[in-house]
Amino acid sequence: MDGHALSSPGSLPPDLMIPRLFRINKVKKEVPGVFTWHMTSLDGAPLVYKPGQFNMLYLFGVGEVPISISGDCRDPTKLVHTIRAAGSVTKAMAKLQAGAVIGVRGPFGRPWPVEEVYGSDILFVTGTIGLAPLRPLILEILHQRDKFGKVVICYGSRGTGDILFEEDLHTWRGRFDTNVHVTVHSAPAGYRGRVGSVAAAVRIAKIDGESTQAFVCRSETMTRPAVDALHERGITSDRIWVTLERNMKCGVGLCGHCQFGPTYMCKDGPVYRFDQIQDLFSVREI
Amino acid sequence: MTPSIGSKTVFGKDGLERLVSLLRSQGFRVVAPRHDGVAVVYDEIETTADLATGWTDSAEGGTVRYSQTAGSANFATSMGVQGWKRHLYPPRQLLFSAEKAGSGFRVHEPKRKEAPMAFLGVRACEMKAILIQDSVFGQSGFSEPGYLMRRRAALIIAVECSRAVSTCFCESANGGPVVEAGFDLKLNELADDLYLAQAGSEEGLVLLAHLSLRDPTPAELGEAAGQPEAAKAAQTRRLEPEAKELLARNLESPRWREVAERCLTCGNCTMVCPTCFCTTVEDVTDLSGSHAERWRSWDSCFTIDYAHIAGGSLRQEASARYRQWITHKLSTWHDQFGSSGCVGCGRCIAWCPVGIDITEEVAAIKTSEEATLK
Amino acid sequence: MKIEGLGPLVAEHPFFAGMDPAALEIVVGCCANVVFKPGAFLYRQGEPAEKFYLIRDGMVAIEIYVPGRPPIAMETIESGEIIGWSWLMPPYKWGNDARAADTVRAISIDGACLRGKMEKDRVLGYEIYKRFMPIMARRLSQSRLRIVELATEPSGE
Numbered sequence: 001m002d003g004h005a006l007s008s009p010g011s012l013p014p015d016l017m018i019p020r021l022f023r024i025n026k027v028k029k030e031v032p033g034v035f036t037w038h039m040t041s042l043d044g045a046p047l048v049y050k051p052g053q054f055n056m057l058y059l060f061g062v063g064e065v066p067i068s069i070s071g072d073c074r075d076p077t078k079l080v081h082t083i084r085a086a087g088s089v090t091k092a093m094a095k096l097q098a099g100a101v102i103g104v105r106g107p108f109g110r111p112w113p114v115e116e117v118y119g120s121d122i123l124f125v126t127g128t129i130g131l132a133p134l135r136p137l138i139l140e141i142l143h144q145r146d147k148f149g150k151v152v153i154c155y156g157s158r159g160t161g162d163i164l165f166e167e168d169l170h171t172w173r174g175r176f177d178t179n180v181h182v183t184v185h186s187a188p189a190g191y192r193g194r195v196g197s198v199a200a201a202v203r204i205a206k207i208d209g210e211s212t213q214a215f216v217c218r219s220e221t222m223t224r225p226a227v228d229a230l231h232e233r234g235i236t237s238d239r240i241w242v243t244l245e246r247n248m249k250c251g252v253g254l255c256g257h258c259q260f261g262p263t264y265m266c267k268d269g270p271v272y273r274f275d276q277i278q279d280l281f282s283v284r285e286i
Numbered sequence: 287m288t289p290s291i292g293s294k295t296v297f298g299k300d301g302l303e304r305l306v307s308l309l310r311s312q313g314f315r316v317v318a319p320r321h322d323g324v325a326v327v328y329d330e331i332e333t334t335a336d337l338a339t340g341w342t343d344s345a346e347g348g349t350v351r352y353s354q355t356a357g358s359a360n361f362a363t364s365m366g367v368q369g370w371k372r373h374l375y376p377p378r379q380l381l382f383s384a385e386k387a388g389s390g391f392r393v394h395e396p397k398r399k400e401a402p403m404a405f406l407g408v409r410a411c412e413m414k415a416i417l418i419q420d421s422v423f424g425q426s427g428f429s430e431p432g433y434l435m436r437r438r439a440a441l442i443i444a445v446e447c448s449r450a451v452s453t454c455f456c457e458s459a460n461g462g463p464v465v466e467a468g469f470d471l472k473l474n475e476l477a478d479d480l481y482l483a484q485a486g487s488e489e490g491l492v493l494l495a496h497l498s499l500r501d502p503t504p505a506e507l508g509e510a511a512g513q514p515e516a517a518k519a520a521q522t523r524r525l526e527p528e529a530k531e532l533l534a535r536n537l538e539s540p541r542w543r544e545v546a547e548r549c550l551t552c553g554n555c556t557m558v559c560p561t562c563f564c565t566t567v568e569d570v571t572d573l574s575g576s577h578a579e580r581w582r583s584w585d586s587c588f589t590i591d592y593a594h595i596a597g598g599s600l601r602q603e604a605s606a607r608y609r610q611w612i613t614h615k616l617s618t619w620h621d622q623f624g625s626s627g628c629v630g631c632g633r634c635i636a637w638c639p640v641g642i643d644i645t646e647e648v649a650a651i652k653t654s655e656e657a658t659l660k
Numbered sequence: 661m662k663i664e665g666l667g668p669l670v671a672e673h674p675f676f677a678g679m680d681p682a683a684l685e686i687v688v689g690c691c692a693n694v695v696f697k698p699g700a701f702l703y704r705q706g707e708p709a710e711k712f713y714l715i716r717d718g719m720v721a722i723e724i725y726v727p728g729r730p731p732i733a734m735e736t737i738e739s740g741e742i743i744g745w746s747w748l749m750p751p752y753k754w755g756n757d758a759r760a761a762d763t764v765r766a767i768s769i770d771g772a773c774l775r776g777k778m779e780k781d782r783v784l785g786y787e788i789y790k791r792f793m794p795i796m797a798r799r800l801s802q803s804r805l806r807i808v809e810l811a812t813e814p815s816g817e
Binding site: 187 | 814
């Protein structure tokens, strides 16, 4: 019989639909509606991943959701996920306490580039919960700080009460080699910080457009304005990296749901270089 | 006579019965075309008496008709309602079961203990579809163990077409009608209840060795060679050869809105298509809540929930969903798997309640493009 | 000590880039150099809109009075930008507060005075309007995007 995978008889390939078991050691409430799990595997083995990748998290009898990993990938024994309670599965997950066991499949997805952008100035553009998928990349770039030029983080939230990872932002801002701009949509009168959209911060950030690689993590609606603001600064689409979101049922390119043009977002994404999907991005309901 | 792989032999009607009982005695479930009271489907048979003997069919957009006017022919129906994916990648598959244990739970992988299957009556388009699904499910690093297990254990006995119904277009879609490769045995059903047989593998050869065979006469060879030629000549529908590029550059064609006025988004096309493979998952628990199962089941890109994310469905318009199906099938499938996803069986045309014709839609996109370029 | 004329300061502000020198001279005649301490108001909601400001340094917060709660800051304007156009159209009253978020150095322009001159000198009028339109258009489209963002981004419990 023909077929490359068929020509090797005997053992079957590993079953990618079977979850590994992890225990939640700590539940941290972040901004309203958002929580972070710190987990370790029951079998003690690490989960080695790269920044930008995600896992399919399974809640016994309820369902499975794709969630980006938000931890430091240099410590693969600790698995960290930041989750927003949005649908039925994540709302049920929000009720769990430390000690609960979760099924984990992964890591999946194309990670953010790191070596590929050595030598560039780095600009992060994100808002609300978008900081979570970017956090492992920020940490990794700061681990290798000397390989990059300027590092600027532009973060936006609705108000001062829902700034995600505020402590991390203060730590990063406190470094002499990193610039952090936080913009809120509204604040109590007397607030001394910047009020407006994140794109406004991008417009005035002190960067050299031609040597900058930009990493954008926003909702699909707000990715377009972010890209436009980056273009205005002279950052071309081949130096803009975005992460997108689609319905995912398997995470391994077999259920078909996450298709985005010719790509499967769980395998060819969710990180994309913007010039490679620029045309697709402008087609409605693709 | 001792046949070798590729050499042609002939056996009589008893030979087919012998083949079926031999396979069953070896533990195979023999799946073949049978009439289930409504239509001809591929289902398990115990003897050749269960076959859809004498049944033949006709098809047009939105219509399939069966009539029992084919005498003693066993394989006179063009094809079963669905291809063989129903057996290789069943509509419902248990992915795992789990039960609560202490503060956590245990996961049990599915036992992969199924009887091997012998497919009797596989058409060229269906053979092509199986090979296409092999490349979908056999990708390095991302393969599907259930499909591979069933596929490796399956025996394929192809039967070449001698006719075509009006919805067939395998020739222009490079899906047939000649059965070229991938089979264990290939048969041509000839007049007088004879079968021309050809082994395609060692397994096929071993089966043939149990039958009483003789060399074919020149007339019989001629009759067999003429069958796919007749099937080609009968085809009136043609798939545009440059469909891949044409669709890729016409994502905003006004034709999408036009087809959406007719398309019910019922998903019939995806259910009968032999290469469609989209699935969803479902998590269930028993009443006690301590036992859970995760099931995979067939899904269709035509459902509104298919592209649902927090905030809503990304493909609300029927035009977007139809476009997704046809551009995946004829265009992006090439980018993903290196070939077209369409074998030209025409089931999507016959089983569409409103008779939407995939070949006509591609031709209309081409006409629409030419009109705007003038 | 040489006191620098306002002319060069006004001319170097991005808003007046490329302006006809004669028109620019009329504008300079309506200008003054101002400094606001942190927390000081540039103008207040409901007051007559007499002046507008070119921000040279510092950040200004646009605030709206909301009955029953502290006012809300909903946008900040930074150096290089312009603030205030209510002086251009009736009823010539400010629609919001503008408060210095830190030490703000600005050039104030007497809008009432400039309005009169623009009526008489249509070229001057056109040069001013030509510069205000893109700023207002951009602020409008940015505000629209912010509405979309606030409408589509979940707010949490």
